[in-house]
Amino acid sequence: MFTLAEENYLKAIFHLEMESEGEVSTNAIAESMDTKPSSVTDMVQKLAEKKLLTYKRYKGVQLTAEGKKVAVNVIRKHRLWEVFLVEKLNFQWDEVHEIAEQLEHIQSEELITRLDKFLGSPDFDPHGDPIPDKHGVLKRTEKKLLSELKKNQSGICVSVKESNGEFLQYLNKKKIAIGVKIYVLGKEFFDGSMVIRVGGEQFFISHKIAENLYVQTQK
Numbered sequence: 001m002f003t004l005a006e007e008n009y010l011k012a013i014f015h016l017e018m019e020s021e022g023e024v025s026t027n028a029i030a031e032s033m034d035t036k037p038s039s040v041t042d043m044v045q046k047l048a049e050k051k052l053l054t055y056k057r058y059k060g061v062q063l064t065a066e067g068k069k070v071a072v073n074v075i076r077k078h079r080l081w082e083v084f085l086v087e088k089l090n091f092q093w094d095e096v097h098e099i100a101e102q103l104e105h106i107q108s109e110e111l112i113t114r115l116d117k118f119l120g121s122p123d124f125d126p127h128g129d130p131i132p133d134k135h136g137v138l139k140r141t142e143k144k145l146l147s148e149l150k151k152n153q154s155g156i157c158v159s160v161k162e163s164n165g166e167f168l169q170y171l172n173k174k175k176i177a178i179g180v181k182i183y184v185l186g187k188e189f190f191d192g193s194m195v196i197r198v199g200g201e202q203f204f205i206s207h208k209i210a211e212n213l214y215v216q217t218q219k
Helices: 004-019 026-033 037-049 065-087 097-103 109-119 165-173
Strands: 053-056 060-063 154-160 181-187 194-198 201-205 213-216
Touching: 004 026, 004 037, 004 060, 004 065, 026 037, 026 060, 037 053, 037 060, 060 065, 065 097, 065 109, 154 165
Parallel strands: none
Antiparallel strands: 053 060, 154 181, 154 213, 181 194, 194 201
């Protein structure tokens, strides 16, 4: 059994490890958790004592096998609950993250096993993120950021990097969703902003938007 705070830290560190190589700095964790570096140091020392991560002062932390297991289990629960909220309770994809943040800490393994079976063992959540299976295995898919595409290239939107409500509401207005094809009509060399076409409409998006959308391109 782990506290809500411990699970949140392990999940945050896991995500940071996926984005970087080697140890994750305490400053990066503090920024991710929106807290003070001193608070992070206290927590990672506690997690190190529980053998959930290794902590090297001035270098950073790395999750142990057990720490990764706990983190992936929390992520699995979070994403399954998001599927349930969207598919069974008719929530919109911009409404479910905060609710799933609460539900992910439910400890009953039997409940999650039945939830997974009830949902048909989905591979992805409503935001296109892979759902770890009961063994903690994440399905890998080839994808790239929309910002990496060049003029006249296109791709199918397969996931979002950022899942906060305001960003998803913006995508709703532009009719950008999982499974939608995005054409790059133009790209500014100076700032990476783009003119794209979605369906029958074309419009401008900033580099910040483009670097938060993952697409799958045809080979």
